[in-house]
Amino acid sequence: MAGSAAQRHPLFAPLVILGGLIFGFGLAYSHMARPEVVLDFLQFEDFGLVFVMFGGAAVTGVTYFLAPRLLGRAVLSGDDFERRLKPFDRNVLVGGAIFGVGWGLSGICPGAAYASVGIGNVTILWAIAGMFIGAYAQGVFRSRSPSDEAAPTSAD
Amino acid sequence: MLSDLITVALAADLVAATSAVDLAPASIASDPFPNGISRYAVGGLLVGLGTAVIYLGTGISAGASTFLESTLSYVSGESRFQRYVASRDWRLLFTGSIVLGAAVYAVTIQGGAWTTDVHPWRLLVGGIFVGVGTRVGKGCTSGHGVCGVGSASKTSIVGVVTFLLVAIVTAQLVAAAGVTP
Numbered sequence A: 001m002a003g004s005a006a007q008r009h010p011l012f013a014p015l016v017i018l019g020g021l022i023f024g025f026g027l028a029y030s031h032m033a034r035p036e037v038v039l040d041f042l043q044f045e046d047f048g049l050v051f052v053m054f055g056g057a058a059v060t061g062v063t064y065f066l067a068p069r070l071l072g073r074a075v076l077s078g079d080d081f082e083r084r085l086k087p088f089d090r091n092v093l094v095g096g097a098i099f100g101v102g103w104g105l106s107g108i109c110p111g112a113a114y115a116s117v118g119i120g121n122v123t124i125l126w127a128i129a130g131m132f133i134g135a136y137a138q139g140v141f142r143s144r145s146p147s148d149e150a151a152p153t154s155a156d
Numbered sequence B: 001m002l003s004d005l006i007t008v009a010l011a012a013d014l015v016a017a018t019s020a021v022d023l024a025p026a027s028i029a030s031d032p033f034p035n036g037i038s039r040y041a042v043g044g045l046l047v048g049l050g051t052a053v054i055y056l057g058t059g060i061s062a063g064a065s066t067f068l069e070s071t072l073s074y075v076s077g078e079s080r081f082q083r084y085v086a087s088r089d090w091r092l093l094f095t096g097s098i099v100l101g102a103a104v105y106a107v108t109i110q111g112g113a114w115t116t117d118v119h120p121w122r123l124l125v126g127g128i129f130v131g132v133g134t135r136v137g138k139g140c141t142s143g144h145g146v147c148g149v150g151s152a153s154k155t156s157i158v159g160v161v162t163f164l165l166v167a168i169v170t171a172q173l174v175a176a177a178g179v180t181p
Helices: A012-029 A035-042 A049-070 A090-106 A110-118 A122-143 B002-023 B038-058 B066-072 B085-110 B120-136 B141-150 B154-176
Strands: none
Touching (some): A012 A110, A035 A049, A035 B154, A090 A122, A110 A122, A110 B120, B038 B141, B066 B120
């Protein structure tokens, strides 16, 4: 991965900024940065969110399919194109359910929360503070119980 | 231990889900898209495009939630956070750009700031659950929902179905309890 800063292409940072700008503008444009709109979806009052998620997944799906065939390797880094695959284990279910409780309670998820700051929603800082508290708590806990990471059941 | 507690909480949630269906049948609006679909579809395509731009250049599937742990590595030496040291700088840049991109929308289309009426306690408590869940569950709505589903990853599809169902039940229960917004 293009992880370490040493061998990064000079355009790496500008590209991340460009991608983030489009990503954030899209989240704001889709109204996902407004918790009320997400809650309206979860309460079956406006099903628009389906188009956001599948619209996004459609673009990445086409990209993930075509990029390795047309380009071979990543343009800047030269890295292999790989699909986003993660090993399945019980954590996916447990974590997904915990995430669902939080998403259903607040109407906000990480990317949308960052975008929400951008649209001037200072109140969302409560949610971002909560996310850091939650991420910190699980990180401290899991740093001390390495067995948590063990034994993925299949490689997706 | 913790995972057992979570399993119990999960079971309780499922029981609650079953009874919620009996008590409060969800009122499905007559128009499923009262605000049209273009804002959602266009927004979603842009979210995908932002991800695609980074992927084409770097091969990285950029999700939003790893930022939480990678940024914590600046202030905590825990091994869970330190594993993200190599990517923490560009993740900070990515998140800052998300904020900026949304600000461009606010200035050009929204016409000024917008603030939510959802209670701060819902945001804070919900945020804590989101922060735990997204890291334990290996992804959020962008990592699993956009990148993972786009990869046809079975793990991500299971993750998305799980958090969608639980979120629907939770939001319906909160609404049925009279909490608005």
